[in-house]
Amino acid sequence: MNTLKNLLSPLATHSNPIQDTLKLVVIGGTVETARRASVSAWNGFVDSFFLTAHFSQEDYPYDWLMHWLSKQPAWGRSREFDITTRPVSRHGMTQKTTGDLEEDEGDDDAGEFNLGGGHRKRKVAIIPSVDTTHTIYYRGHWLRITRTRRLNEFGSCGEIKISVVARNNDILKKLVVEAKKEYEKDAVHRVHIFMADTSYCCWRWNGARQKRPMSSIVLEPGVKDMILADCRDFLQSEDWYAERGIPFRRGYLLYGVPGSGKTSLIHSLAGELGLDIYVVSLSSKGMSDDTLAKLMGNVPSRCILLLEDLDAAFTHGISRDASSTGAPTKATAATLKEKEEAKDDNASTLTLSGLLNSLDGVAAAEGRLLFATTNHIERLDPALSRPGRMDVWINFKNATKWQAEGLFKCFFPFKPSTPPDNDSVNSTPPQSQENLPLPKRKGTAPVVPSLSEEELNLLAKRFADAIPDDEFSVASLQGYLLKNKTRPRECVEEAPAWVIQERETRAKLKKEKEEREAKEKEVEQTTKADEATAKSETAPAEDASPAKEEATSKSPNADSTTECAELNGGKEAEIIASAASSNDDAQATGQTQSGSDEKWVDVDNTQAPADASA
Numbered sequence: 001m002n003t004l005k006n007l008l009s010p011l012a013t014h015s016n017p018i019q020d021t022l023k024l025v026v027i028g029g030t031v032e033t034a035r036r037a038s039v040s041a042w043n044g045f046v047d048s049f050f051l052t053a054h055f056s057q058e059d060y061p062y063d064w065l066m067h068w069l070s071k072q073p074a075w076g077r078s079r080e081f082d083i084t085t086r087p088v089s090r091h092g093m094t095q096k097t098t099g100d101l102e103e104d105e106g107d108d109d110a111g112e113f114n115l116g117g118g119h120r121k122r123k124v125a126i127i128p129s130v131d132t133t134h135t136i137y138y139r140g141h142w143l144r145i146t147r148t149r150r151l152n153e154f155g156s157c158g159e160i161k162i163s164v165v166a167r168n169n170d171i172l173k174k175l176v177v178e179a180k181k182e183y184e185k186d187a188v189h190r191v192h193i194f195m196a197d198t199s200y201c202c203w204r205w206n207g208a209r210q211k212r213p214m215s216s217i218v219l220e221p222g223v224k225d226m227i228l229a230d231c232r233d234f235l236q237s238e239d240w241y242a243e244r245g246i247p248f249r250r251g252y253l254l255y256g257v258p259g260s261g262k263t264s265l266i267h268s269l270a271g272e273l274g275l276d277i278y279v280v281s282l283s284s285k286g287m288s289d290d291t292l293a294k295l296m297g298n299v300p301s302r303c304i305l306l307l308e309d310l311d312a313a314f315t316h317g318i319s320r321d322a323s324s325t326g327a328p329t330k331a332t333a334a335t336l337k338e339k340e341e342a343k344d345d346n347a348s349t350l351t352l353s354g355l356l357n358s359l360d361g362v363a364a365a366e367g368r369l370l371f372a373t374t375n376h377i378e379r380l381d382p383a384l385s386r387p388g389r390m391d392v393w394i395n396f397k398n399a400t401k402w403q404a405e406g407l408f409k410c411f412f413p414f415k416p417s418t419p420p421d422n423d424s425v426n427s428t429p430p431q432s433q434e435n436l437p438l439p440k441r442k443g444t445a446p447v448v449p450s451l452s453e454e455e456l457n458l459l460a461k462r463f464a465d466a467i468p469d470d471e472f473s474v475a476s477l478q479g480y481l482l483k484n485k486t487r488p489r490e491c492v493e494e495a496p497a498w499v500i501q502e503r504e505t506r507a508k509l510k511k512e513k514e515e516r517e518a519k520e521k522e523v524e525q526t527t528k529a530d531e532a533t534a535k536s537e538t539a540p541a542e543d544a545s546p547a548k549e550e551a552t553s554k555s556p557n558a559d560s561t562t563e564c565a566e567l568n569g570g571k572e573a574e575i576i577a578s579a580a581s582s583n584d585d586a587q588a589t590g591q592t593q594s595g596s597d598e599k600w601v602d603v604d605n606t607q608a609p610a611d612a613s614a
């Protein structure tokens, strides 16, 4: 005490200011040194007695732990925590957490509360705050949990550190297993979507969507069953593939008109098979052979890898090698111009050989189901769609009457005439309602007049009669039904008028498009003529090159064909021929090709396709 008094007394009395400053520095230094020594002693103590596990956001256990932590009762008593409406893990599961904010009386949907006055509810999670250590009691042990953020080469990344005093790491193993189980239990109703991030060469979680029941997809009989059975069979055949030395991969090419259910079917399959979907857009900015190879090498073994609008990649500069377009179709002048721009604009520089390598090269991931969709199969290079890369082809066409009827039944549920007992409801679901999700949310659901089964069947039949075969996409029928979702009877009455109106609108749009194109062509020709006149006036000597003149006076397509043929060194025609013949064969034979593992399925063909894996 006296020492301290002696140290501090000069500060109170008038003394030399230099001496005072020095004393303050000494005191401060001593205090700081003592603090550091105690912190490092504590860390040493922790290191020697505690087991510590680190969980990085880059890997799945982090998600399991965050999900598990968000459900722990300890947060209800904690004095510092984060409240978030964002997903607590990359899988987007924000659910009821202990210590949650409860909605006003009358709402038992705990964990949801109204933000912003509207009727939309958001779920709230309470999670450990960053850089704070929390202590949780778990199975007879005190866990010290610290959530931190660290910087890595791609930005900041979350980390969880869990320390526990224990003789071995059994308790941590138990914790991880429990967290995983809980996580999977809660994830079972969702399909998780990951998008390729070309900037960081990684997959980013993009959302968790509610599973879509297979019964809500209306395709010709047998198609859904065939594809589902094929996927299941593949996923169970790892050993079979290994024994025969065949790469454990399977590709599905879904092609056809827009709005016919290609994407919906994939979503539904993912839910049915319990797989995540990894989506790559080949024409996205920054996509290169290298990036794609890394991304493909990083997909987990059991998942759906989706290449959407495969043909779009071809019209945005993909090429077989440095000097070719890779696409079997004629490249337009606009396409070539786009390619030139792409070089400057950091756009996709992917080549077809790069794409082929990443699909089935040595480093390509195994065990994944590859799905590719396209509206223009004729634009695909045959190399891309050959068996081994795309084993099953499915053609999606405009809606048939059968599909119109099925879609109508999906939209309007019927009321059984006599209330059946629970068992009979569970055992025999009506075909159109089978697997459909039960309405979960409370609120003002639209009032739909109740229909008996007979009436529903009759209305669906009449609706189908009014819809012409193979003229409207299922998406447009869905649009019409959505507009009439509370008026099933009127919907059927007005269907013929809707068909006429749709036809008129389409004819009008087509006419407008033709007029616009004709105008554009006219302007283009005038500009070309003006340029030619200006050229001949300013540089008469250049007239001596007639070949060049001839090329510029051709149509844009003819132009690009010439340029394309030059770029390909004459290979273009070969590619067109092989694509056409393979496609024609497909249409002609229509079905399974014997001797290969490939299937050719036409959704309009009512014959059940043969099982290719047989």
Ligand SMILES: Nc1ncnc2c1ncn2[C@@H]1O[C@H](COP(=O)(O)OP(=O)(O)OP(=O)(O)O)[C@@H](O)[C@H]1O
Residues within 6 Å of the ligand: 216, 217, 218, 219, 256, 257, 258, 259, 260, 261, 262, 263, 264, 265, 373, 374, 375, 396, 474, 475, 476, 478
């Ligand atoms: N066969 C179908 N059964 C049920 N719904 C369908 C079907 N086809 C389309 N739809 C509905 O139409 C909408 C668009 O469907 P989807 O995106 O699956 O079509 P798509 O063939 O992938 O189209 P695009 O080629 O333009 O990507 C969805 O809302 C979906 O519910």
